[in-house]
Amino acid sequence: MVAVAPVFRPNRRPRSYYLSRIVSLWLPLALFLVFTLAPFWYMLVISLKNQQLEVNDPAVFPFWPFHPNFDQYIDLFARTQFPRWALNTTIIASLSTIVSLTFGTLAGYALARLRFRGASLLGIISFVTYLVPQTLLFIPLNIVITRLPVPFFLVTVVFSTVAVGLPLLMLFIPPEKRVGWGPLASWLPGILLFGIGVSLGLWGLTAKGAALNEIDLGGATNLSNTMWALILTYPTFLVPFCTWLLTGYFQSIPRELEESALIDGASRMQAMLRIVVPLALPGILSAFIFAFTLSWNEYIYALVFLTSTANRTIPVGVVNELIRGDVYFWGTLMAGALLGSVPVAIVYSFFVDHYVSGLTAGAVKG
Amino acid sequence: MTVRASVSATATAAQAVERGGGIQAVERFLDREGVLGYLLMTPALLLLIIFIAYPFVLGVWYSMSDVQIFGLGKFIGLKNYTDLLNSPVFLQTVKNSFVYTGFATVFKLGLGLAMALVLNQHFPLKNLVRSSVLLPYIVPTALSTLAFLLAFNPTLSPLPWIFGPLHIPYPAAGFLGDPLLAMGAVIFVNVWRGTPFFAISLLAGLQTIPQDLYEAAAIDGANAPNRFRHITVPLLTPVLTIVMLFSIIQTFADFQIVQVLTRGGPADSTHLFATLAYQTGMQGGRLGQGAAVSLYMLPFLGLLVIAQLWYTRRNASR
Numbered sequence: 001m002v003a004v005a006p007v008f009r010p011n012r013r014p015r016s017y018y019l020s021r022i023v024s025l026w027l028p029l030a031l032f033l034v035f036t037l038a039p040f041w042y043m044l045v046i047s048l049k050n051q052q053l054e055v056n057d058p059a060v061f062p063f064w065p066f067h068p069n070f071d072q073y074i075d076l077f078a079r080t081q082f083p084r085w086a087l088n089t090t091i092i093a094s095l096s097t098i099v100s101l102t103f104g105t106l107a108g109y110a111l112a113r114l115r116f117r118g119a120s121l122l123g124i125i126s127f128v129t130y131l132v133p134q135t136l137l138f139i140p141l142n143i144v145i146t147r148l149p150v151p152f153f154l155v156t157v158v159f160s161t162v163a164v165g166l167p168l169l170m171l172f173i174p175p176e177k178r179v180g181w182g183p184l185a186s187w188l189p190g191i192l193l194f195g196i197g198v199s200l201g202l203w204g205l206t207a208k209g210a211a212l213n214e215i216d217l218g219g220a221t222n223l224s225n226t227m228w229a230l231i232l233t234y235p236t237f238l239v240p241f242c243t244w245l246l247t248g249y250f251q252s253i254p255r256e257l258e259e260s261a262l263i264d265g266a267s268r269m270q271a272m273l274r275i276v277v278p279l280a281l282p283g284i285l286s287a288f289i290f291a292f293t294l295s296w297n298e299y300i301y302a303l304v305f306l307t308s309t310a311n312r313t314i315p316v317g318v319v320n321e322l323i324r325g326d327v328y329f330w331g332t333l334m335a336g337a338l339l340g341s342v343p344v345a346i347v348y349s350f351f352v353d354h355y356v357s358g359l360t361a362g363a364v365k366g
Numbered sequence: 367m368t369v370r371a372s373v374s375a376t377a378t379a380a381q382a383v384e385r386g387g388g389i390q391a392v393e394r395f396l397d398r399e400g401v402l403g404y405l406l407m408t409p410a411l412l413l414l415i416i417f418i419a420y421p422f423v424l425g426v427w428y429s430m431s432d433v434q435i436f437g438l439g440k441f442i443g444l445k446n447y448t449d450l451l452n453s454p455v456f457l458q459t460v461k462n463s464f465v466y467t468g469f470a471t472v473f474k475l476g477l478g479l480a481m482a483l484v485l486n487q488h489f490p491l492k493n494l495v496r497s498s499v500l501l502p503y504i505v506p507t508a509l510s511t512l513a514f515l516l517a518f519n520p521t522l523s524p525l526p527w528i529f530g531p532l533h534i535p536y537p538a539a540g541f542l543g544d545p546l547l548a549m550g551a552v553i554f555v556n557v558w559r560g561t562p563f564f565a566i567s568l569l570a571g572l573q574t575i576p577q578d579l580y581e582a583a584a585i586d587g588a589n590a591p592n593r594f595r596h597i598t599v600p601l602l603t604p605v606l607t608i609v610m611l612f613s614i615i616q617t618f619a620d621f622q623i624v625q626v627l628t629r630g631g632p633a634d635s636t637h638l639f640a641t642l643a644y645q646t647g648m649q650g651g652r653l654g655q656g657a658a659v660s661l662y663m664l665p666f667l668g669l670l671v672i673a674q675l676w677y678t679r680r681n682a683s684r
Contacts, residue, residue: 028484029495036499036562039513042524046516049544055522062524107410116403118606124675126410129418131671133619135640136664139647139657140425236417241411267397281370297506299622300640304648309478315508319626330516336513348504352497355504359563 025070040338047072047334055330058214072331073339074130082336084310085317090343092227093295093337101284103235104242109272111243113258123247130240134300141233142304146224216296229305230313234295241294242287245361249283250276290353293344313341429658434651446658456659457632461635465549466638467617470556475610477557478564487574496569500562503588507559511626514555518627520541534615545635548628552636555623560616564609573597604681611674616671633674639663 042063046055050067054060076082110116111123223229256269257279266274277284302313309321318336322329348355395401429446433439450456485496502510517523520540531534537544541551575598583593621640624630630637630645637645639659647656 008578014678025484025487028480029489032481032484032499033495035558036502039510039517039558042517043510043513046513051611058523058526059520062527082393103410106406110403110406113398114406116400116404119403122407122411125414127675127678128671129414131674132418133613133615133640133663133667135619135621135643135669137418137421137425138658139643139653140421142648143424143428143653144417144421162392168393232413233417235413239413243410265627268399268402269397291506297508297509299506299625300644316508318513319508328516330522337509340509344458344504344506345501348500349497352493356500356566357498360567360582 005096007283020188041177043334043338047331047338049331051329051331072329072335075329076333076335080322080332080336081310081312082339083318085312085314086339088227088311089296089313089315089340092230093233093292095231095240096295097288097291098244099231099289100235100238102220104221104246105277105280107239107243108246109250109276111247113255113272113276117163121307123244126240126243128240128245130237130244132237134237134298138300138304141301143226145229145305146234159323210350224305225307225311227306227311230295230298233301233305234298238291238294241289245287245290245358246280246283248361249280282357285351286361289347289355289356292347293355296344373436377394392593415448417485425657428654429661431454431654432652433593433654442654446655447662449655450662454638455568455634456642458634459639459642459659460662462549462636463510463618463638464637466553466620467614470553470560470617471559471614473553474560474564474608474613477561479568479606481561481565481566482572496566500566502559503562503566507622508626510559511555511623514558515542515553515627515677518551542628543632548632548636552624552627555627556617556620559623560613564613567609568602568605569604575601608674608681611670611677615667615670615674618666 005098045063045065047071048065048068049055050069051072053067054065060066105186107122107126111119111126140153223232247301253276261271261275262268297315298313299319302316303320306312306316309317312321314336318333322336372637428439430441430443432442432445454495467475485492485499489495496498517525518541520538523536523540525541526652528534537547541547578592579597579601592621600669617627618638619640620638621644624636624638624641625644628636643656643658643659647653648657
C-alpha cells in the first residue's frame with residue numbers, strides 16, 4: 001500500500017457543506033426521530049395528565065402535561081390486577097426463555113458440529129418453523145391445550161428439565177469425581193422420564209380419546225388457562241430461532257479448540273459445555289434477549305390460551321381488561337402500556353449490540 | 367483425521383480397560399456423533415412435534431369438520447373452504463390482507479432504506495440515536511398500538527392540533543370510522559412499527575460494504591447518485607431481499623395492530639386472515655371454519671418460506 005498523501009483541509013468549511021449537511025442529515029434525522037418516538041412521548045404525557053381537566057377536553061393542548069400527577073399509576077396498582085399480570089408475564093417469559101435457550105443450545109450444537117443422518121434436513125426444519133407465524137396454528141394449538149391431559153405435559157416438562165439440566169450440572173463436578181459414570185449418569189434419569197412421559201402421553205391420548213369432543217374448560221385436567229400453556233408453547237417459536245442463531249454462532253468457533261479436549265479424553269458433552277458454550281456466550285446472550293422480548297410481547301397465544309382476568313399477561317391484560325365498555329380510562333391505559341414496555345426497553349438498552357447482532361444475523365450473514 | 371481418530375480411540379480404549387465395566391461401553395456409545403446428535407435434538411424435536419406438527423395435522427383435520435366449541439364434529443370434506451370462497455367477508459379479508467401487506471411493505475422498505483442511509487452518517491450521539499429508533503420494534507406492539515387508538519379517536523384525538531395549522535380537516539368519525547381511512551391507519555401503525563427493523567437491518571448491510579469501493583468510484587469520477595446505484599444497491603440487494611421476505615411473512619400474518627385498533631371493522635374493511643380466524647373460531651365458536659381461515663394463509667406463506675429458504679441457502683453457498 002502506498003501511503004495516502006495528506007488531504008488539505010481548509011479551516012472553515014464552505015457554506016454549502018453546512019447546507020447539505022442539514023438537508024441530508026439533520027432534517028431527515030429529526031423527522032425520523034419524531035416519527036418513531038412521538039407515540040412514546042404522547043403515551044407518557046397522557047399517563048401524567050389530569051384526566052378530567054385535560055385528557056377528556058380536546059381544547060387543551062395535548063402534547064404537554066400541565067397538571068402532572070401519578071394518580072393513573074397509583075390506580076393501575078391499586079385498582080387493577082396489573083401487579084399480578086406483571087408477575088405472570090415475568091414468570092412465563094423467564095421460564096420459556098430458559099427452556100428455549102437450553103433446547104436451542106443443545107440442538108444448535110448438534111447441527112453445527114455433529115455429523116448424523118438427517119442433520120441438514122433438521123436444520124431446514126428449524127429454519128422453516130422459525131418462519132411459521134403464530135397466527136397460523138393458534139386454533140388447533142388451543143385444542144391441543146384444552147384437550148390433552150396435564151400429566152403428559154408435566155412429565156414432558158420434568159423430563160426436559162432433567163435431561164437438559166443434569167448435563168449442565170456436570171459442569172460443577174470435576175471429572176475425576178465421577179469416574180465410571182460420566183454422561184450416562186446424567187442422561188439416564190432423563191431417558192427414563194422421557195419413556196414415562198411418552199407412555200403417559202399415549203395413555204392420556206387413548207383414555208381421553210373417547211371424550212375428545214367434551215372440552216373441560218373449568219377443570220384442572222388440562223393446560224387451558226394455566227401458565228404452562230404459554231411456557232410450553234412459546235418455545236415453539238423461540239427454540240427454532242435460538243437453534244438457528246446458535247448453529248451459526250457455534251460454526252464460527254474453531255473446531256480445533258474442542259478437538260484437543262476430545263483427544264485428551266473429554267466426552268463431547270464436556271467439550272461442548274466447558275469449551276464451546278463459554279466461547280459462544282455472546283451468541284447465547286443475543287438469543288436470550290430475543291427470546292425474552294418475544295415472549296414478553298407475545299399477544300395472540302396469551303389472548304387465546306389464558307381466559308381468566310387474574311391469569312392475563314401484561315399486553316393482553318392492559319388491552320383487554322382495562323378497556324371495558326364505553327368509558328375509556330386513557331390515563332390508566334397509557335400508564336399500563338408504558339410500564340408494560342419498560343422491562344423490555346431496559347433489557348434492550350443494556351444489550352443493544354447483542355440484540356442488533358441477533359436481529360441482523362440472518363440478513364447480513366445470509 | 368484418521369490419525370486423530372485412532373489416537374482418541376486408543377485413548378478411550380485404554381481408559382475403558384483401565385476402568386473396566388459395561389458403563390464405559392454405553393458411555394462411548396452415547397458419545398458417538400450419530401447417537402449424541404439425535405439425543406441433543408430430542409428435546410427440541412419433541413417440542414416441535416407436540417406443539418407444531420401435531421396441531422398442524424389436527425388443524426387440517428378440524429378444517430374439514432364442523433366441530434364447534436361444544437359438541438361432536440363430523441367430517442364434511444372441503445365444505446369449510448368452499449363456504450369461505452362464497453363468503454363476502456372472507457373475500458374482503460383476502461383483498462385486505464394483500465392491500466395491507468403490499469402498501470405496508472413498500473412504505474417500510476422506502477422509509478427503512480432512507481432511515482438507514484441517514485443513520486449511516488457520522489453525527490454526535492450516533493449510537494444512542496441508532497438504538498432508540500428501534501424502540502417501536504422492541505416494545506409490545508399491542509401496547510404501543512394503544513397510543514394510536516387514542517390518536518385516531520373521533521373526539522379526543524390530538525391530531526387536529528397538527529392538522530389544523532396545515533388546513534387539513536380531521537375526519538369527524540375519526541380515522542377508524544371510515545373503511546378507507548381505517549385501512550390507512552392500520553397500515554400506518556404497521557409501517558411505524560416495522561420501519562426501524564428495516565432501517566437497522568439495512569444499516570448493518572450498509573456497514574459491510576467496503577468503504578474503499580466508494581473511494582475508488584469517486585476517484586474514477588462517479589457522482590453520489592451513481593455510486594448509490596452501482597455500489598450500494600447491488601451490494602445491499604441480498605440483505606434487502608431477506609429482510610423483505612421476512613417482513614412480508616410477518617405482515618401477512620399480522621394480528622395485534624388490527625385487533626387492537628379496529629377488530630376488523632368498520633364493515634370488515636380491515637379484517638386480516640388472523641383477525642377473521644380469531645373472530646370465527648374463538649369468538650364465534652366455529653373452530654373448523656376458523657382453522658380453515660388460518661390455513662388459507664398457507665399457500666402464500668409457503669411460497670414465501672420456500673423463497674426465503676432458497677435465497678438464504680443460495681447466498682450462504684456463494
